[in-house]
Amino acid sequence: MDERNPFITAEYLFLYRLNKLSPHEAAQIEKALQADPELAQLLHELDDKVQIEKELSLLQSFDANQAFSNATKLIAPKTPFWQRRTWLIAASIVLLLVSGALFVPFLLRSSDERILIARQQGVHEPILKLASGEEIKLDTLTQIRKNGVIAQNNAGTLIMEDHTGIDAGALNILTVPYQHTYQVVLSDGTRVHLNAGSSLSFPTAFTPNERRVKLSGEAYFEVMPQAKRRFIVEADEVQVEVLGTTFNIEAYQDDAQIRTTLITGKVAVYVPNEDSRILSPNEQSVFDRKAGRTFVNKIDSESAIVWQNGWLDFDNHTLESVMRRIARHYNLAIEFEEAQTSKILVSGKMKMYSDANDVFRKFEKLGDVSFQVHGKQVLVRSNHSL
Template sequence: MKHTHSEQEELLDKFNKGLCTPEEIAVVENWYNKQSLISKDELPEPDLDDANDAIWKGISGKLTAAGYQAPSAVRTFSIKRLLVAASLFVVLGAGLFYFATQYANGHKESLATTQAQIKPGTNKAYLTLADGKRIALTDSTTGTLALQGSVKITKTADGQIAYQIVEQGKEQAGKYNTLEAPKGGQYQITLIDGTKVWLNAASALKYPTKFDGAERKVELTGEAYFEVAKDKKKPFRIISDNQTIEVLGTHFNVNAYSDESAIKTTLLEGSVKVFRTAEGSSYKILAPGQQSVLSPSALNVKEVDTEEAVAWKEGYFIFDNDNLKALMRKLERWYDVEVDYQGIADDKTKITGTLTRNTQLAEVLKLLEETDKFKFKTEGRRITIMR
């Protein structure tokens, strides 16, 4: 049955309002990807309409036949970001090429040909207490993990770490804990002041069990998203390599991985000051929708799409004109793998797309191989990339 324009418009309206079912979301995303590649300059209007209708009908039918099921937590991005969960765009030189594996065929083949799937990351982290004791949080049961002076550390029913003062008046200065999310892990923590922190893979946060003095100071390596509790009397400061961020209460993301070329701080709500340590009191003030980029030589500010910066927290990868090595660094952290490059010395291939972070690594690599630019060899947790 042919879809009418009114039916398409009705479904798109539902999509933009966030009212679509997972199956309807899949239909819209797939239709948009393919429709966007048809040039109105190349097809007469009637042919263009027929082509769009055929694409819509074909995708809807294939997804229904395949028994497509979207991830349990579906995040809807703006229409400019729409990309099917198993699709990517690849820029080769001046040309733009779209490729996508059909969900039914690609999914079945992946399961049939892959003996040992490398699974995506999970909620996994280690907590190191002030006395040096290291707790594997994945193996810990719900309830009290430790008592440090006047502070109780608990693991909540939803798997988070929370700090609570249980006895007022005890001295607690100098008691620092470290939360570490290894490669293949992520974790959420609520600090003693109510600040919430989401820690990405291959990241660590060092913090006091109790904020004494005139400030709330933590140290970050890697990436984290912060929702800082407001306290006008005690500014919140995040220390990372050659950068300090100062806030009173706000929402923002910090990407400070040591293997990236710059530290990126992206503000979603409120206001922050970003200091370049090498320049002492020199700083930039960010407004919502802005990102500071700290390179070895300068601190700059630009307008950005904040969805890209926090996509990892929402369960997605967003690749925005990434070169292969930048993309693979993200995969290395989340899938806990090591990557070797053989005969790939340039980064001319640019990749744009959106993938859920619960996608099996084999499926991601298969998509990349569809470009005919790369071949992947998997041995244990080592991935070798070849031409």
């Protein structure tokens, strides 16, 4: 443990709390805790998740660099380092929170194979594939009148018109590539916000009994209430049924989990071999593909839809899963030099800047990882052996 660096010491406190240090490193921390009651109190406060979240909400609007600069000016230059070390460690933890990401490294020894997150090739604009098989690029087109499909394309939103007599079983597919988001207003008035790398299959007109669509990727739904026609979203193994509500589904095929988050109203979530789950606002259903099981969490539902405003929000996610989101947003190919680095757990919230390098710099502030960027290729490296 480098006791001269408060950021590294702060990291070791987190590792100690998780019982992830070697016996020698743990002995060093315990010796320091015995010698410094303030440091012991700081460790105790790290276990108070409510307090940490409260402080984070108050501090997110601060400029981390300026905060550190102002704080260090308050310390008399003649004060011995060992008398101000605990204060600096506390300040470091605050800065980890304020900077927008908090790493908690785990000592996982997985295979030495590199993990590669591939970028998307050859797709540059949203495309609408009609039931007839014809593909229409939506980058410049303003109006569609083909094969019974009548729609307006206006400023990133496709507006479908409802017409009777159309074959309700014929599905259109709206595909949104990486580095884009798009909206579609379905024939019933339901609005769907599609995230990067997503696709939605939907009929030109719905049947009299139900409204059914299929999702791959992530989308936020604002369902038009119709008491006599339920609205159903199929997302791989998960099926979500609503009457009129707002909710978010994250169901990328390369993700290990499918998340359904309810914002308003109520939804029923169905998965194979399980009873249905009824969600209330601020609840999230998580289906684990590998385990084939579902569990429900209480969350701040707003965190699931901040992507619409260009934010990235993650709570105790692996670095790999966060990098997948970043890869989709910027259409990057991201590779981990060591598989174990991809398992680092990270929490935080940050703006998705126009330049991906600004996002990577945020992560690098913590000292655990570094990024080598060459055009659209990104290599993630650990700065120290975990």
